[in-house]
Amino acid sequence: MSRILLVGTATLDLVFELDHHPQADEEMRAQTLRTCRGGNAANTAVVLAGLGHAPEFFGVLADAPETSVIEADFTHHGVDFSHCPRLPGRPPTSSIYLTGSERSIVHYRDLPELDFTNFNSLDLEDFAWLHFEGRNVEQLRLMMRHVRNNFPHLPISLELEKAREGIEYLFEFPQLLLCSRGFARYYGFDAPQDFLLWMRERAPQAEVMVAWGENGAYGLDETATLCHAPAQPPLQVRDTLGAGDTFNAGIIAARLDDAPLAEALQFACGLAGRKCGVVGFGFPVS
Numbered sequence: 001m002s003r004i005l006l007v008g009t010a011t012l013d014l015v016f017e018l019d020h021h022p023q024a025d026e027e028m029r030a031q032t033l034r035t036c037r038g039g040n041a042a043n044t045a046v047v048l049a050g051l052g053h054a055p056e057f058f059g060v061l062a063d064a065p066e067t068s069v070i071e072a073d074f075t076h077h078g079v080d081f082s083h084c085p086r087l088p089g090r091p092p093t094s095s096i097y098l099t100g101s102e103r104s105i106v107h108y109r110d111l112p113e114l115d116f117t118n119f120n121s122l123d124l125e126d127f128a129w130l131h132f133e134g135r136n137v138e139q140l141r142l143m144m145r146h147v148r149n150n151f152p153h154l155p156i157s158l159e160l161e162k163a164r165e166g167i168e169y170l171f172e173f174p175q176l177l178l179c180s181r182g183f184a185r186y187y188g189f190d191a192p193q194d195f196l197l198w199m200r201e202r203a204p205q206a207e208v209m210v211a212w213g214e215n216g217a218y219g220l221d222e223t224a225t226l227c228h229a230p231a232q233p234p235l236q237v238r239d240t241l242g243a244g245d246t247f248n249a250g251i252i253a254a255r256l257d258d259a260p261l262a263e264a265l266q267f268a269c270g271l272a273g274r275k276c277g278v279v280g281f282g283f284p285v286s
Contacts, residue, residue, distance in 0.1 A: 005124070006132075035069060050077065058114070058118075089112075116146070176209070247272040
């Protein structure tokens with residue numbers, strides 16, 4: 001068991017299952033509705049808890065009744081959230097519309113992002129790994145620089161799901177960069193190998209990985225060796241929400257066990273595939 005700090009967001013998700021996407025001015029009924037906890041770092045924390053680790057989620061929580069959904073889910077899965085700052089407002093909310101394999105998401109946020117002052121109050125001494133969502137770039141840069149200067153032994157991973165202004169200034173800090181296909185395509189890459197080489201030039205100190213959907217995942221290790229693991233889809237795809245966050249948890253867990261990059265990719269792809277076979281996060285992790 002390793003203590004892992006995950007810095008990012010926890011959201012309130014309203015997930016609607018539809019038989020088709022609505023047209024303009026169309027009124028329709030959803031087939032199902034579930035209200036659940038979401039958020040990239042929060043999802044990754046829950047999966048790491050299922051893998052036997054001791055994750056702590058760290059992000060701003062709303063001082064509001066709706067936050068009870070998030071708290072109850074963390075408690076159920078064994079994720080510590082005791083140090084999260086509380087601020088007035090509503091929890092970040094995502095309305096998610098699922099139609100078969102397609103989805104549309106509408107986000108709403110009026111809660112401030114976590115800032116360095118909050119982060120600086122944490123005692124990081126007992127953590128074995130730190131993971132950050134790539135958001136709130138200016139404050140995140142202060143956090144990661146603080147870790148590098150004061151806790152140089154601590155591994156850092158950074159999720160790069162979306163391109164954000166100035167995010168390239170974060171590349172120098174992590175030992176592990178976890179990228180999405182959308183992030184690669186934003187920078188004009190349709191081939192994962194070319195993207196990884198481009199990232200390697202910008203973050204020579206880091207292992208770089210990119211999840212590529214149905215084509216599996218690719219990575220470059222510290223020797224610049226290219227590795228690939230195929231996707232491992234379930235017999236029936238039931239819910240892909242959080243599959244990328246599950247993949248990230250698999251990589252972190254494997255690297256904590258000192259697994260080679262090729263094995264880490266294989267394990268993470270298998271874990272993400274199992275997650276896609278169930279609704280939510282109640283799936284077997286081994």
